[in-house]
Amino acid sequence: MELSTLVTFTTGVTLLTCLLAVMGLHAYSSGRAQRAALVDRLSQTGQITVGRRRRFRNLDRRLRSTKLGRKLELKLAATGLDITPGEFFVYMLATVAALWLIGQAALAPFFGPLAGLLGVWAAMQFLSWQRQKRIEKFINQLPELARILANATQAGLALRTAIGMAAEELEAPAGEELGKVAHQLALGASMDDALGELADRLPSRELVVLVTTLVLSNRAGGQVVSALRNLTETLEERKETRREIRTQLSQVNMTSYAVPVLGVGALFLMNGVKAGALDRMTGSPVGQAAVIIAFALYAVGFVLIRRMSRIDV
Template sequence: MSLDTLSLLLAALTLSIGVWGFREWAVGALDRRDLASRSALDEVERRANSPLARLDALIRPTDIGTKIEQRLRAAGLKMKISVFMMIVAVACVVAVVFLWRALAPIFGILAAVGVVAGIFGYLKRQEERRKEAFTAQLPELARVLSNATQAGLALPTAIDMAAEELDDPAGSELRITARAMQLGQPFEEAVADLRDRMPSREIGVLISTLLVASRSGGALVTALRNISETLDSRKETRREVKTILGESTATAYALLGMGIGSFFLVNALMPGSIQNMTESTVGFIIILVALALFTVGFLAVLRMTKIDF
């Protein structure tokens, strides 16, 4: 199969997926017009029978579907598993076609790997941002729980009240915990699930204090107030450290961008040079070494600027 034929097939596949996505959007737009005249049961049934819902039902029970769903929820992205996988597939096809034609076939293959790694890297970054936002709300959470318990409320009731007062992500996570306790889950298991969803040292200290208070009692109000003051100090320290390391982190991404951009620059100055290098054993090895060096440099800078609090 020639290069042009393969490129046409990949382009046709991308166009087909795009047309299908546009059709789903158009059908949804038309259906929303008569949403007011539908009953809630009819709307639920219609959504359950949609192609994306059926695809979700097939993917969700699998191991990869379960992991993707957990990561999407942890990142705070309200997206169906099928939609996420379609985005990954379309992005891979577009990257393969573009770099295959612009540089060389080997770069098309590497582009697919890079796109998948980039998307899941973005997903991990969103998880970290949401966890950091939750950690930043912990001082306020400790104050709300302290005031509620001082007023004589039980811990489950105090958590339910905190879920209503705090913004997301703390509000949504606490609502999950409060609803689990309302459905009969023990307090210890519910808060342990919260710690598993948002793991950090700060939430570990807060949950441990709540668990000790629920089992043996004690001066919970005083402990929560002390924790609130400590968490405020840690939040300021984390903010200062992130500000100091921001320049180094930007350098890592600039290094990666320079590495990728250098291939396009060389190919623009000498058209076809990258293609010729991939057809030569020595040139191919040079390209692999260059890619490896830029990747190692990027990962090394990120690792050096990563500090565990």
């Protein structure tokens, strides 16, 4: 009898806990929705500025005052990532420390520093990849951008007004970048300087051609509408050509990444077949030199394959 009473009591407490958990979750979700609606309403009226809470502010402020920090800030600005130099630096150090420990534990103590250097290289490659990805996306939007500018100027709007209109109609990254240009123009910057900074942030041949066309047309008062119409057709053709080249070179690009992965996988396989083999191999200067030379050759192979597969259009 006592056992059945205990079971009933436990069941009741469990059901009550589940009920309270559901009520709490409902209250939490409704509160977040109300807060989001309030923030959205206040941000539209300009009473508050919406932004993510930044971490490591002191480190970020000190890092921005250095030359390395300023270069890192420019790289992050080109990637479009919502992250500060201080946050990226801390995350990179955490990744380096984790890879260092994993390399020491999984392979041998000698591979710890090598894994840490690999983490630094991977972080820089991630920024380069994000920047190139943003540039590619911006290039794909250039035909639509040229078309909007041509239609706006044909309707009698000034080029400054046409840029602001394009910033509102286009999605990121073109909308964000043109918004920066429109903001600079509103603050009194010249058309040459504002568009020149845009070309520096997202360097590409297509953007340079568009910027040159706009600058020359604005400076000399040429036929900007006809120039933009012709440029739109050219950009559409280049867009299709780049897409075909990227498709044909996808296998080569995968090979460039597979080569170093196979080398690292061979190390794990060697250590798995015979435990402690890497410890004995890296215990002598000759073995350490051999490992360093092998990693250097894998890096050279990766770079050469990437260079050979690069086709400038």
